[in-house]
Amino acid sequence: MMLCAVPAFSAVTVSSVDGASPYGVPATFQFDAATPQYSGTIYNNSVASVRAQPAGSTGGYAAVGPANAQSSAILDLTSFGAIDSITFLWGSIDTYNYLDVLGTGLSFSGGSSGVSPANGNQTAPNSNRLVTLTFTGADRFNVTGLKFRSTGNAFEFDNVNIKTGAVPEPASWAMMVGGFGMAGGALRSRRRRQATSFA
Numbered sequence: 001m002m003l004c005a006v007p008a009f010s011a012v013t014v015s016s017v018d019g020a021s022p023y024g025v026p027a028t029f030q031f032d033a034a035t036p037q038y039s040g041t042i043y044n045n046s047v048a049s050v051r052a053q054p055a056g057s058t059g060g061y062a063a064v065g066p067a068n069a070q071s072s073a074i075l076d077l078t079s080f081g082a083i084d085s086i087t088f089l090w091g092s093i094d095t096y097n098y099l100d101v102l103g104t105g106l107s108f109s110g111g112s113s114g115v116s117p118a119n120g121n122q123t124a125p126n127s128n129r130l131v132t133l134t135f136t137g138a139d140r141f142n143v144t145g146l147k148f149r150s151t152g153n154a155f156e157f158d159n160v161n162i163k164t165g166a167v168p169e170p171a172s173w174a175m176m177v178g179g180f181g182m183a184g185g186a187l188r189s190r191r192r193r194q195a196t197s198f199a
Contacts, residue, residue, distance in 0.1 A: 011135075011136045011137065011139065012101065012104055012106050012133060012134070012135055012136075012139050013133070013134045014108065014131065014132070014133055014134075015131075015132050015134070016090075016129040016130060016131040016132065017129065017130050018125035018126050018128075018129060018130075019054070019055055019056045019089055019091075019125050019128035019129050019130050020056055020125065020130070021055055021056035026161060027158075027159035027160060027161050028160055028161050028162045029075065029159075029160040029162075030059060030060070030158070030159055031059070031060040031061050031062045031158055031159075032059040032060045033060070035075075037075055037076040037077070037079075038062060038073065038074075038075050038076075039073045039074045039075075039076075040062050040063075040064055040069065040070060040073025040074075040148070041062070041063075041068065041069040041070070041073075042060045042061070042062055043060065043061060043062070043063055043068075044059070044060050044061075046122075049067070049153060050065070050067045050068065050153050050154060051063040051065065051067075051068055051153060051154040051156055052091065052092055052122040052154075052156060053091065053156065053158075054089045054090070054091025054092065054128050054156050054157065054158050055091065055092075055122065055123050055124075055125065055128035056089060056128060057089055057091065057158040057159065060158075061091070061156055061157065061158040062148070062156070062157055062158065063154045063155065063156040063157070064148050064149060064150050064154060064155050065150040065152060065153040065154030065155060066150075066151070066152065066153060067153045067154070068153070068154055071149060071150060071151070072147060072148065072149035072150075073147070073148055073149075074102070074145050074146070074147045074148075075145055075146045075147075075148070075160060076144070076145045077102075077143055077144060077145045077146065077162065078144050078145065080143075080162055080164055081141070081164060082140040082141050082164055082165060083135055083140055083143045083162060083163070083164055084134070084135060084140060084163045084164060084165045085132055085133060085134045085135065085162075085163045086101075086132070086133045086143075086146065086160065086161070086162055086163075087130060087131065087132045087133075087159075087160070087161045087163075088130075088131055088157050088158070088159060088160040088161070089128065089129075089130055089131075089157060089158045089159045090110075090128070090129050090130075090131045090155075090156075090157050091122070091128050091156035091157060091158065092120045092121060092122045092127055092128060092156060093110040093118045093120065093127045093128070093129060094110045094118055094119070094120040094150070094152060094155070095109060095110050095111035095118045096109070096110065096150055096151045096152040097109060097110035097118075097148075097149075097150050097155040098110075098148075098149045098150065098151075098155070099146060099147070099148060099149075099155075100146070100147040100149070101133060101143060101146060102143070102144045102145040102146065102147055103142040103143050103144035103145070104135075104139050104142050104143060106133075110155075140165070146160070
């Protein structure tokens, strides 16, 4: 589902599938221990009416909300450079959960996640979703972080996986094209010299 389109040659798409137990995708951030890139608190337990470990999550997880340590927190992604996709487990989705993709202007809520109803069910696979943000064009270089926020209890998440590609930056493309041109010119010049020496 396309939530946001940005200037030419760039796009951010958001898709999600029902969560599964156990969560089977490798994670860059598992929140099992202190995570320097994350400004929030890591939890290892569920507390009624405050927070619940996402279905399929094991070990620690992150949560924000009024009754937790803070209502918002940031996961800093500036060290990753160009990001192709971000996948994470969004637990018990509620309409009052919000995700801001810093650097892109993209923001969406649990109400726009495609979950119906987004009622915070803690065990249903359709409200504990595996969400994927896919970036193309310039937006791959614009992502600086994720801001998780919630006006109610709570926005729970875990197992954030960052995928980066080996696609060169625009300046690298220019150098590569220039290099191919120079190599082609050198080969052409070499063939001419060989042809004249046999004549």
